[in-house]
Amino acid sequence: DTAVSQTPKYLVTQMGNDKSIKCEQNLGHDTMYWYKQDSKKFLKIMFSYNNKELIINETVPNRFSPKSPDKAHLNLHINSLELGDSAVYFCASSQGPNSGNTIYFGEGSWLTVV
Amino acid sequence: GNSVTQMEGPVTLSEEAFLTINCTYTATGYPSLFWYVQYPGEGLQLLLKATKADDKGSNKGFEATYRKETTSFHLEKGSVQVSDSAVYFCALANSGGSNYKLTFGKGTLLTVNP
Numbered sequence: 001d002t003a004v005s006q007t008p009k010y011l012v013t014q015m016g017n018d019k020s021i022k023c024e025q026n027l028g029h030d031t032m033y034w035y036k037q038d039s040k041k042f043l044k045i046m047f048s049y050n051n052k053e054l055i056i057n058e059t060v061p062n063r064f065s066p067k068s069p070d071k072a073h074l075n076l077h078i079n080s081l082e083l084g085d086s087a088v089y090f091c092a093s094s095q096g097p098n099s100g101n102t103i104y105f106g107e108g109s110w111l112t113v114v
Numbered sequence: 115g116n117s118v119t120q121m122e123g124p125v126t127l128s129e130e131a132f133l134t135i136n137c138t139y140t141a142t143g144y145p146s147l148f149w150y151v152q153y154p155g156e157g158l159q160l161l162l163k164a165t166k167a168d169d170k171g172s173n174k175g176f177e178a179t180y181r182k183e184t185t186s187f188h189l190e191k192g193s194v195q196v197s198d199s200a201v202y203f204c205a206l207a208n209s210g211g212s213n214y215k216l217t218f219g220k221g222t223l224l225t226v227n228p
Contacts, residue, residue: 033215041152041201043218059139061117091159097214099207100146107157 003027006091006105012112013081019044020077021092021109023024031055032074033103034066049074057081098102118140120204127194127226134221136148137178137204141192145206147171147180147187148216159201194226197221225228 006023010060013019033056034046045068048056062099063079078085091106121136141144149161149171162171167182176191187204204219 002126028127031214035216041218043158043203043221048215050212056215065172067168087126092158094214097211099164099214100207100208102160102163103149103216104160105150105158 004091004104005092006089006106006109008109009107010110010112012114015081015083015113017081018077018079019081019111020075021089021091021111022073022075023106024073025091025093025104026072027093027095027104029093029104030071031094031101032068032071033092033094034074034076035090037090037107037108039087043090047074047076048097051107055097078111083113086111103113115219116145116208118204118206118217120202122220122222122223123157123201124223124225127228128195129222129224129228130193131226133189133198133224134189134193134203135204137187137189139185139204139206139220140207141185141206145208146226147178148207149176149178149189150203150205150218151188152203152221154198154200158203192201194224196226196228199224199226206217 005024035098049068050070094101094103146161146165150158162173164171164180170179205216
């Protein structure tokens, strides 16, 4: 069973469109995250939720809106897509926001905006 | 703020060579330290971690020791294989709480030739 699963794995879309990436974890974790990996492989956190509540919101355009319907799911919706949004988006989860907890990552969603 | 610096790649080695990838960090408090690996076209996998000073993390022949005095967490393997070819990321997680997240280095691409 995949611990952290996200869909779709690949997404090619036009500028201006709205798209969503879904994420589910079956680890029973309380905390979920979205990370962005740019074309140079650099990874940076975007959002973090703990028990469905937003706890980290890094400097991310308002066009990005996370939603956590329950502890096991954290979806990412992106409005008015721009070329610069092309990246790999990783969902992740951890037992809680506690020191030393391992953060487990999904397989990534490769987004290409044309 | 927290930061991680790891050696620039790419690193190219022959099979059975010794590997070292340097990683140093800047952090407040008592961070936990991690190495993640990303194989081509795949997501991030935890390779090893250490949660306090002098701890040694190890997995699949890889080792790293948490050195507080030198703020380092260098990754080593005695004999690399072709299958170790991947991008390696050093990361730290802060002391926990509502701001718990991973701060990554820029990644080091390792290519192992037969």
